[in-house]
Amino acid sequence: DAGITQSPRYKITETGRQVTLMCHQTWSHSYMFWYRQDLGHGLRLIYYSAAADITDKGEVPDGYVVSRSKTENFPLTLESATRSQTSVYFCASRREANYGYTFGSGTRLTVV
């Protein structure tokens, strides 16, 4: 099906473990984004990518790593998970001429 999908939908991990959240879009959109959503903070940009192999930091990048070897995939890795990274993570993509993002359904991550 066409769209943007995130996996897993829910994840529980332990402090210090590495965890990767996946994002896949079928439209060949150039731009992709990772946000985290926390109560009281709204949506905060972690990383974004303008094209394959081009990534840049957002507002809260510390503790996260991204890669974009293929246009359709934009995985987000927590190198050593901390409790403060417990959050809901949203991936989004955008076409060149369309300023509206399309969001995935989110990954709810709990770090214990």
Next chain:
Amino acid sequence: GQQLNQSPQSMFIQEGEDVSMNCTSSSIFNTWLWYKQDPGEGPVLLIALYKAGELTSNGRLTAQFGITRKDSFLNISASIPSDVGIYFCAGLYHGSGNTGKLIFGQGTTLQVKP
């Protein structure tokens, strides 16, 4: 950095009432967007505004791009229970260049009493 101040933070209204929420900033924005987020889902685009003064409707929703380019409002008429959710404004900052990074407001949580 650039910020959007969205208000009110939350609303609890009776079914059938009209709703109004707004976003303001000290910075100029080129584009204003309004999103709705249902529980457990990602935000979904409701309305996009591209020109100062633009007034756009989508069913019972109406949004306007402020003349000063520093604000926008969203109205919902005759609210129904399925309007429940979090509404976000988002702006494309004038200085963003081609990165297309949106700045989001803090959200307005809407609850509708049947």
